[in-house]
Amino acid sequence: MNRGPFIFLGLFFILAASWAVTLNYPQGKSGQLTAIGSGADRLPHQSLGLVPKGREVYQELGCVACHTQQVRFSAGNDVDRGWGERQTVARDYIDQNPVFVGTQRIGPDLTSVGTRLNDAEWLHRHFYNPQIDSAGSTMPPFAFLYEESKIIGEASNNALVLPEKFAPKAGKEITPTRKAEALVAYMLSLKLDYDLPEAPNAEKVNY
C-alpha cells in the first residue's frame, strides 16, 4: 500500500473492469442495432425537414433539464399517464445523436408528445407562454422564440391566435421565428406509434 505504482495499477484495473463490464460489453453486444425495414416502413421512423434543426434548438435551450424521453413499462405509471403504450428500448434511439433520454421529470415525458398534442397552434401558444393553456405550469415562457411586429396590410398566416389577456397591442401580431417552427416540428415528430418485437407492452406481457 505504500507504493504509488501499486495504487495506480489497482485503480486502473478497477476502473477498466467497471468500464468493460458495465459500458463496453453491453455496448458491444446490444449497441450495434440496425433499423427494421426501410423506406416508409422503416422502424423507428425517420424524420427529416425541420426536425434536425428542432433537435438543435431542444439541446441549446436545455429542455432535457426537465423532460425525459423514455417510457417505462414494468415500473412507474407512464402507460397510465398516456406517455406511451410500451417500454422504450435501445432500438428506438438508434438515430438519435446526441440522445435526450433525460433524468428529471419536472415536466411530462415527451416520447410520444407528437401523438398526444398533435396541434402545432397549441404548441406554439404553449411555448410563447405556458400559462395560456396550462395555468400554474412551472415551464418557463419561450417568448424570445417569437417576434412581435406591426401588422402591415393583412395579418400573417402563422400569427399566433392568443386570448385577450396575452394578446399584443392592437395592430401588432406575434409570429414564430424559424427556431420556434423547428422546435414545434420536432415535437410533432416525437411519436411512439409503432411496435418493436423486443419491446414489452401490455399484449405481450399478458400473453
Next chain:
Amino acid sequence: MSLINNICSTFCPCSVEQSPARETESSIDASMRWPALVMIKASAFWFILAIALGLATSVKLHSPSFLGDSALLTYGKVKPAFWNALVYGFVFNASLASVTWILARLSGQAMRNNVLLTVSVSAWNVGLLIGLVGIFIGDQTPFALLELPNYITPFLFVSFLGIGLWGLLTFKARTFRSSFASQWYVLMALFCFAWIFTAAQIMLFCSPVQGAFQALVNGWYVDNLFGLVLAPLAFATIYYLIPKSFGKPVVGYRYAGIAFWTWALFSAFRGSAEMLNGPIPSWVAIVGVIASFALLLPLSTLAMQFLSSLFGNFNQIWDSVSMRFIFAGVISFVLYGIFDVYGSLIGVNETIQFSLFDSGVKLLALLGFVGMTAFGGIYFILPRVLNKNLPSSLIEMQFWAHAMGVMLIAGGLIYGGHSQGVLLNDSTTSLLSIAKISQSFLFLSTLGMAFLLFSAVAFLVTFFWMIVAPRSASEKSALFVKAAPDMECSAS
C-alpha cells in the same frame, strides 16, 4: 498607503520570524503560498457565482417567469451552468486547494515545481469560464455534468493533466517511504478524473456510442465523478486534519486500506443503477444496484473511523473553526451515503426516479460533505500560509449560515423530491398539481440558497480580509503557528 503596505507584508516572508523547530513546515507553506491562494481565491469567486446561479435555478422552479424574457437566462441554461460552476469551479478549486497543500506537507519537503500547479489551475479556471459562457450562448451538450461545450473540453483536460502531473511528482518526491491514507485518496481523485473524463468524452463525442448507451455512459461518468473524484478529495482532507488537530491517530486507521479498495471497487460499478427500467439491458442496471448496496461496507468503515475520532474529541471540535467544518462535512457524508444507497435500491429507485430527490442528495454531497470539508481544509491552511489569524467570528457566522443552507436545500429537495416521486410514479395526479404541491419544498431550497449566498459572501470577505489586514505583533512571531505532531505516519 498602509493598505499596500499590509498587502506587501502579507506576501513577504521576511515579515515573519523563522522558527527552527518548524523550518521544513514553514518552507513548504511558503512554497505553496501562491498555488493555495490562487485556488482559494478562485473557489471564492466560483462559489458566489454558483450560488447566484443556484438561487436563480431554485426561484425559476417555483416562479417560472423570473428572468423568463431572456434567451440567455432560461432555466435550461441556468441549471447546467449552476451545476458546472459548483462542481468544476467551487468544489474542484476548494478541494484541490486543501489536498494539494496536504500532499505537499506529506511529501516532507518544499517542491520547486509549484508554478506548474499555479499555471494549470489558472488555465483550468479560464477554460471553465469560457465553457460556462458557451453554455449561455447555446453550445451546451445534453449530458449531465458534461454540458460544457466540446471546444473547451480538450483544454480543460490538458489543464487537469498539469494538476495531475504535479500531484504525481509531489507524491514521488516524498521523504518518507511509507504513505498515508490522504495521499492514496488524492492519487485516486487525480488519476480517476483523467480516466473517466477521457472515457466519457470519447464515448459521447469523439466516436459516440449508439443512442440509449450514451445515457449509460453519462450515468457512469456522473457516479464515478462523485464516488472516485469528489468524495476522495474530501476523505484526503478528513484523514489529514483529524490527527493533526486532535494530536491522536484516526480511530481504526488500520482499516483504512480495506475501506479505500472497497470504496473504489463498489463506487466504480454503481453508475448504471440510475438506468434501472431504462432502455438498456436490465442486467447492467442490476450490477449498479448491487454495487450500490455493497457500498455500505466502506461507508460504515469510513463513518466508524471518522465519527469515533470526532466524538472521542468532541470538546475540541468547537475550539477550531476548521474542525467544526470537518465535523459538519463528516455528518453530511454519512447522511449522503445513506440517502444515496437508499435511493439506488430496487423498489425505492422506481419511486424516486426522475424526481428532485437525486438533486437533493447530490447537493448534500457537494455543498455539505465535500464543500464543508474543503472549507475545513482552507481554514486550516490560510493561517499557515499567511501567518495570520482568521476572523473567527465572521467564519462562525458563515458556518451556521452554510449549515442552515445545506439543511434547507438537502432537506427540502430530498423530502420534497421523495413526495414528488411518489405522486409522479405511483399515481396519475396531473403534473400541474404535482408542481403546485412541490412548491413549498422548492421555497425551502430557495431560502437555503439565500443562506448559502451569505456564506459565499462571508468566505470572500474572509479571504480578502486575511490579505489586507495589518500584521499584528503576535502574527510576526515564530510561535504563531504551533508545531503539530506527525501523527499521519503512525498506523495505530
